[in-house]
Amino acid sequence: MMAGNERAAGAGQGAGRRVSDDEKARAATIFDVARLAGVSHQTVSRVLNDLPNVRPATRARVEQAIKQLRYVPSPAARALVTRRTRTLGLIVTGAPDYGPSSTALHFNEAARDARYSVITASMLETDAASLRSTAELLVRQNVEAIVLIAAQRAALDALDGIELGVPVVAVASEDRGSMHRVWLDQYAGARLAVGHLIELGHREIRHVSGPTNAMDGAERVRGWAAELGEHGLPAREPLVGDWSPGSGYVHGRTLAEDREMTAVFVSNDQMALGVIHALAEAGRSVPGDVSVVGFDDIPEAEFFAPPLTTVRQDFVELGRDAMAGVLAVLGDDDRMPAPRVPDLIVRASTAPLGDAAPSAPSSASSKSGSRAAVSS
């Protein structure tokens, strides 16, 4: 022991000077620990990595030395030799909306649990050029995989097909051959919402959609149309919004003049807020005259006037699924997670078709307590 190898000599820490945990003192290395514990650096490494064939007494001695020197292994040195960084890249585009932000947060936590670090690249822009250069930036950091939380189709397309050298897991509502994907089933969620309106007796159900470049929105349009079609109901042209309450308000004004219509499926809660505002302003009460369903269940939805019936998405699980997907493609684990179906949350913005009869009058039942948050 105390082998006079070139390292120990090179370090040249005078035995007396070492103790002071003063400022400039360079962080301890595996050799410092080895010397203090009276073992070779390799034995320390074995302890660090929990390898077998270390006598318990030795292990204890090493652990004691580690603690005493406040030693932490260098991730750089480790990455250099193992060729694994245990680091993932996360790209989030667009404004920090509730959905993407939540997904990112829970992905982050899941990654931490799996002992991976996450280098995040958030960006407001969503053009192909900056997206690609951001992805390449992450690759240059030697991330082992990239997770892309993409709302806009363009963001997904930007990374489609290009060979980055690392796997990409997209959190997106549309499929692309070239990358793996996890998602929440927007189509099914929309059918849930529209199905609810149909059950309430509505026949003329309009739709305020998200922007055409939004994949979630497109799936919701599909679901809306499919559910209507299946019940032999007409699907009038959707009104295309931009997710903002303002665009909901604008379309709400238009809708207010459509006297046939008795229900609106709005593609997110913010726009639903605008729609309700416009309808009420035009004297069409919600849910008295018109039923409105939103999508997302943002925290505020419960406190709209009236409290909003909406479709809740589980972003917690989505974030975890993203991490599960990463582990899957990295081969450390199982297969790609299946999409989850959102839940319908019935509140007070929907009511049975009744009082104001559009074309086919019917009597209103007074069932369904309005408030009762998560009822149904």
Add this chain to the structure above:
Amino acid sequence: MMAGNERAAGAGQGAGRRVSDDEKARAATIFDVARLAGVSHQTVSRVLNDLPNVRPATRARVEQAIKQLRYVPSPAARALVTRRTRTLGLIVTGAPDYGPSSTALHFNEAARDARYSVITASMLETDAASLRSTAELLVRQNVEAIVLIAAQRAALDALDGIELGVPVVAVASEDRGSMHRVWLDQYAGARLAVGHLIELGHREIRHVSGPTNAMDGAERVRGWAAELGEHGLPAREPLVGDWSPGSGYVHGRTLAEDREMTAVFVSNDQMALGVIHALAEAGRSVPGDVSVVGFDDIPEAEFFAPPLTTVRQDFVELGRDAMAGVLAVLGDDDRMPAPRVPDLIVRASTAPLGDAAPSAPSSASSKSGSRAAVSS
């Protein structure tokens, strides 16, 4: 050239086999580039790091080789020898609210512009234990500094005083001796809001505050009280909310019964939504009977019923300030940025005191197009 040094020999790439850019081919190293360009690895390193004293012709040859081999330098190897990772840690606690999320996003962009990577650790919990272990986790990744976006006082306190070995820059509204700080001036913002109400003639101005553990909220309380005090107006006990629309609603019901009160300064926009809802429900019109001012200017605020007068905070600049702060403490740059003062955004939820006298009850006038809309 072509020196038969141990590296080139050790690499043992058969000259014939090298060309295939097949799958398993290990990424090119600086030696591969050197060989192809017919120079030493050190010259390649000089080109990579933009050092002087490289003949333009040589530089071009090296750059050509780099491109041809699609070579990217290994950050791990670089970090190992330079002892600099160019990586920062970012801790964001609590739910992904608008403010913290925006700040994080713009910090992220600013870091990228400064050629730093950011390892993000988002966490819902805010207890000292998990916060500290998260910070230590980041330190173990050899981040050069940690940025803490802290809303709750506890989050700040958790990292206060403990020696992490790297500087901490807190984005927080209260000061702690042990760390650097950037912030938006909540106190000044609150005075702006209350000053506006006073100018409109209000004398009984109540306050719905954030939770007591929220530093922003505490500063806003201070600002509210100070502004009132300076005008010799009474500051009744604030109603303590929890930022949610729900708590705003609850306090709104209480406030509705206070017939003295003609104005409320609410500590964030979400609670203001709840307050307005409750007031309207109780027959006290906003702004006809009561003026309401919020804080934050979330995107939805403009579409509340009525559109909300509020205080806008510039989270874009705050995020950039955080990065500027990091550069400052890292010594690469100038000094800690000064706090910024928010802007008052006047919309339709505030009006001059007039119709309804504070102590003398009166009938509500129907002035002010208070958009019947969302009011119930």
Add this chain to the structure above:
DNA sequence: CTCACAATTGTGAACGCTAACAGCATCCGC
């Protein structure tokens, strides 16, 4: 006691890069 064999520990040699210095032309002034 001795020897084979397992358990434990130690010894170089990478990993891919930068830092420090050494070497070699080239150029300038006298």
Add this chain to the structure above:
DNA sequence: GCGGATGCTGTTAGCGTTCACAATTGTGAG
């Protein structure tokens, strides 16, 4: 035409780990 600057380029030595072995110690059967 010679000495010394002044580019430019090359050589060697680490940075702190893990990997692949080699060496040593311990154990149980004969």
